[in-house]
Amino acid sequence: MRRVPSLPYVKKDLQVVSWFIVLVLLLIAGIEAQPREAPEWTDSQFKPKDGQGPEGPGPQEPQLTVTEALSSSGYTAEGQASEEAFALEYAVVAEVQVVLEWTDDYGNNDEFQVTLLWEGTEVGSSSGSTGKITLGAVPSEDGELIGNFTVRIEAVRCPGLIGPTPIDRDQGNDWTLKVEVTVSATSEEG
Numbered sequence: 001m002r003r004v005p006s007l008p009y010v011k012k013d014l015q016v017v018s019w020f021i022v023l024v025l026l027l028i029a030g031i032e033a034q035p036r037e038a039p040e041w042t043d044s045q046f047k048p049k050d051g052q053g054p055e056g057p058g059p060q061e062p063q064l065t066v067t068e069a070l071s072s073s074g075y076t077a078e079g080q081a082s083e084e085a086f087a088l089e090y091a092v093v094a095e096v097q098v099v100l101e102w103t104d105d106y107g108n109n110d111e112f113q114v115t116l117l118w119e120g121t122e123v124g125s126s127s128g129s130t131g132k133i134t135l136g137a138v139p140s141e142d143g144e145l146i147g148n149f150t151v152r153i154e155a156v157r158c159p160g161l162i163g164p165t166p167i168d169r170d171q172g173n174d175w176t177l178k179v180e181v182t183v184s185a186t187s188e189e190g
Contacts, residue, residue: 063184064094070151070179076112077172078158084151084177093145094184098124098135100153102175110159110173115152118145127156151177 070086088096096116104110113127114135126135139145155172 065183067181067183068178069096069149069181070177073174073176074153075172075174076153076155078155080172081152081154084153085148086151086179087148088146088181092184093139093181095182096137096145096149097180097182098133098137098151099178099180100133100135100151100175101177102131102173104131104158104173111156112173112175113152113154113156115154117150117152119147120150129157149179151179153177 069088070084072084074082074084076082098114098116100112100114102110102112109129111127111129112133113125114133115125116123116135116137118137124135124137126133137145153175158172
């Protein structure tokens with residue numbers, strides 16, 4: 001005949017299991033409440049701080065500086081274009097970034113196009129109707145971006161039909177233009 005354990009032993013075993021489950025849940029909650037992030041590794045952690053490697057001094061990393069080359073505002077009528085000119089005389093230009101912003105005065109999405117010209121040659125173009133266009137240009141590997149630039153701002157579409165009779169009240173739009181230049185120069189410090 002098989003003996004059945006008495007009730008106090010079963011009750012005791014249930015208490016031990018319950019405490020074990022509570023302990024595991026508390027540990028899991030503690031881990032989730034304070035997650036630990038893995039460290040991020042970069043190449044600089046493996047390079048000597050003085051720039052000296054086993055073969056002697058290594059190449060200097062370029063330092064980047066952002067300067068404003070042009071800040072302007074204006075108005076362009078629908079179907080027309082405006083142009084803004086600027087010149088760059090920097091030795092090493094890493095990027096030219098053009099930002100055109102506007103707010104539609106009649107609530108419809110006016111569409112603009114921005115074109116960047118360098119010495120009369122198009123180097124980039126972008127269009128949009130969200131109120132902001134960002135256009136970037138970088139030189140080719142063996143090229144330089146020194147010389148005369150023109151930003152062409154074209155108001156492609158300015159819809160402004162308001163009321164039951166179709167009257168186009170949107171003839172164009174105001175805009176602001178900013179051109180920033182990222183200049184790259186190798187540090188001469190030893």
